Amino acid sequence: MSKEQPDPQTVIIGIGEYRIAKTPMSSIGLGSCIGLVLHSRNGGMGGMAHVMLPDSQGREDRPGKFADTAVEILVTELASAGCRTSQLVAKIAGGASMFKGFSGNLNIGERNAEAIIAALKGKNIELAGKDVGGTMGRTVTYYPALEGRMVIRSADGRVKEI
Amino acid sequence: MLLNSQQCDALRELGNIGAAHAATTLSTMLMTNIEMDVPDIKVIDISQVHQYVSDELAALVLFEITGEVSGGGYVLLHIPKNSVIRLTNAMLGMTEQDRELTEMDESALLEIGNIMVSAFLDATAGLLNIIMLPSPPTLTIDMPHAAVQSILASEGFMDINEVVLFRTELRSDQHKIINNLFLLPNEPMLDEIVSMLENLLKITSGPPGTA
Numbered sequence: 001m002s003k004e005q006p007d008p009q010t011v012i013i014g015i016g017e018y019r020i021a022k023t024p025m026s027s028i029g030l031g032s033c034i035g036l037v038l039h040s041r042n043g044g045m046g047g048m049a050h051v052m053l054p055d056s057q058g059r060e061d062r063p064g065k066f067a068d069t070a071v072e073i074l075v076t077e078l079a080s081a082g083c084r085t086s087q088l089v090a091k092i093a094g095g096a097s098m099f100k101g102f103s104g105n106l107n108i109g110e111r112n113a114e115a116i117i118a119a120l121k122g123k124n125i126e127l128a129g130k131d132v133g134g135t136m137g138r139t140v141t142y143y144p145a146l147e148g149r150m151v152i153r154s155a156d157g158r159v160k161e162i
Numbered sequence: 163m164l165l166n167s168q169q170c171d172a173l174r175e176l177g178n179i180g181a182a183h184a185a186t187t188l189s190t191m192l193m194t195n196i197e198m199d200v201p202d203i204k205v206i207d208i209s210q211v212h213q214y215v216s217d218e219l220a221a222l223v224l225f226e227i228t229g230e231v232s233g234g235g236y237v238l239l240h241i242p243k244n245s246v247i248r249l250t251n252a253m254l255g256m257t258e259q260d261r262e263l264t265e266m267d268e269s270a271l272l273e274i275g276n277i278m279v280s281a282f283l284d285a286t287a288g289l290l291n292i293i294m295l296p297s298p299p300t301l302t303i304d305m306p307h308a309a310v311q312s313i314l315a316s317e318g319f320m321d322i323n324e325v326v327l328f329r330t331e332l333r334s335d336q337h338k339i340i341n342n343l344f345l346l347p348n349e350p351m352l353d354e355i356v357s358m359l360e361n362l363l364k365i366t367s368g369p370p371g372t373a
Contacts, residue, residue, distance in 0.1 A: 014209030015311060016323070029217035029307025032315045052208070052315050062323065098312045099224055099300050108315045137308025139217045155219060155304040 010141065018049035018064030020077050026141040030094035032109035034067075034132065035140040036116055037091040038074045038125065039148030040083035046144045047074040051094075053108070054115035067115035075123055089128040090120050091150045091162050093140045096133065109133065129162030164326055164352065170203045172359040173328065176286055177201040181330040181343060183285035184278040191274065192252045194336045201330035207323065208314060214327055217305040219243045223275030224309065225296035227283065227347070231354055234318020235347035237282065237296065239275045240306055245339045249274065252337045268301055275299050282343060290358045310346070318348040326352060 010024040015033060019025055025048040027035045032052075039046035049063075049070035056066035063073035075085055095109035113132040120127055129150065131138070136155040143149045153159045165173070178201055189196040206214065223239040241249060247259055250267040253274065279296045287294035302309065314325060328345040347355060 012212055014207075014212055015314070017209045028212050029215070029305040029309075029311060031305075031308035031310075031312035033311050050209075052311075053321060096308065096312070098302055098304060098309055108312075135302070137217065137305035139305065155308065157219075 013048050013050045013064075015050050016052050016062045016065030018047060018070060018073060020045065020047035020074065020081060022144050024141055024143050024145075026139070027094075028139045030138045030140060031096055031098050032094070032112065034092050034094035034109070034112045034116060035138075035142070035150075036067075036070055036074070037142045037148065037150055038071075038078060038088050039091065039128075039142075039144060040078060041087045041089060041148075043083060043087075044145045044147075045078075045081065045083060046088075046142065046148060047078055048142050049074060051112055051116065054111040067112055068119050071116065071119035071123065071125075075125075085123060085125065089126050089148070090116075091129040091142075091148070092116055092127070093131040093138055093150065093152045093162065096136055096138070098135055098137065100135070131160065131162055164205050164324055164349070165203075165356065169356050169359070170205075172363060173326075173356065174201050174203050176289060176355070176359060177203070177328055177330060177345060179289055180282040180286035181332065184282040184343060185332050187277050187281045188274070188332060188334075188341070191277065192249075192334055192337060192339075194252075194334050197333040197335060199331045201328060204327045205324055206327055208325055211310060211314070211325065211327070212307055214329075215307045215310050217307045219303065220306050221246045221271050222302050222304060222306060222309045223271060223279075224300045224302075224313075225275070225279050225298075227294055227351065228297055229283075229287065229294040230292040231294060232348075232350040234316075235345075235351035236313050237279050238309065238313070238344040238346060239279060240342040240344060241271070242340055243303075245341070246271070246303075248337050249339045249341075252334070252339065263303065272299050272301050275301070278341075278343070290355065290362065292358070310344070313346055320349070322349065 063069040095113040
């Protein structure tokens with residue numbers, strides 16, 4: 001269990017969802033999925049997406065679900081909220097490979113991380129922190145008002161912050 | 163929607179039979195009564211999976227379903243952390259509760275999973291008049307949501323927005339053990355199973371003598 005006091009304001013970002021806010025956001029049990037945070041260095045606000053797959057292949061119905069569209073929608077929505085792209089930093093966590101040896105799992109986690117990093121590079125957004133890969137699930141909470149802290153709790157109980 | 167309510171009912175009945183067989187094998191292994199709930203079947207949006215599957219540590223034994231169905235469906239045996247030691251103790255004849263999990267526990271969990279899931283698939287497939295077999299199991303002690311999410315992102319599920327969540331709970335009140343069986347068919351497998359079930363219902367509900 002998390003040692004942090006749960007904040008009643010914390011909003012859960014489910015698989016494929018995204019949100020921009022000043023209040024805390026959390027994604028529970030990330031396996032191959034990635035929690036993507038774009039934090040604005042001024043204004044104490046930012047966005048988070050729960051990215052499931054690396055490539056939207058042109059689909060637009062769920063922008064938070066794919067690496068490419070998630071970066072795009074967060075940048076766009078943060079810009080309309082007054083956060084300039086040059087002020088954004090990114091943090092990512094997740095992308096584990098939990099079941100090695102199963103035929104259907106072609107390193108989705110790793111491909112998710114690579115796709116997000118490539119999309120960030122395309123926008124010149126600095127990757128300020130990452131905790132990706134491995135074999136364990138993670139629960140992440142992002143605190144826009146606390147200088148963009150992203151707290152990561154692994155399945156083995158370890159808690160770290162990026 | 164992936165399923166209408168009639169199809170849900172048919173699938174629930176199928177799962178009920180499978181789960182009853184899994185419960186019998188568990189009951190034999192533990193030499194105790196096993197209580198079983200009617201399977202819970204829900205069609206939910208992927209963004210809502212967290213409302214039904216938590217991130218609280220559990221033993222997770224995963225099988226891919228193989229045999230006379232298209233690939234890409236899974237069965238997941240979920241044993242909450244506080245049930246794990248009680249389960250392996252009951253199976254291995256040990257009593258110490260406050261101990262770390264050893265390789266012995268892991269072998270026992272894989273074996274329990276194998277026997278229960280084989281019985282589950284065997285009974286289910288028998289009713290459909292096909293053969294379904296579990297792949298060799300993989301065990302991980304981790305967050306259930308992370309496991310289910312990883313399965314849903316795997317190739318076989320092909321970019322879904324909705325999922326059929328099939329769950330049934332098996333309990334031993336005597337040993338205070340809870341197990342959950344999750345059936346996670348991908349869409350092609352779900353379609354196959356549903357159409358086999360519909361054929362079966364057509365035959366059995368036909369006029370007397372036609373079956």
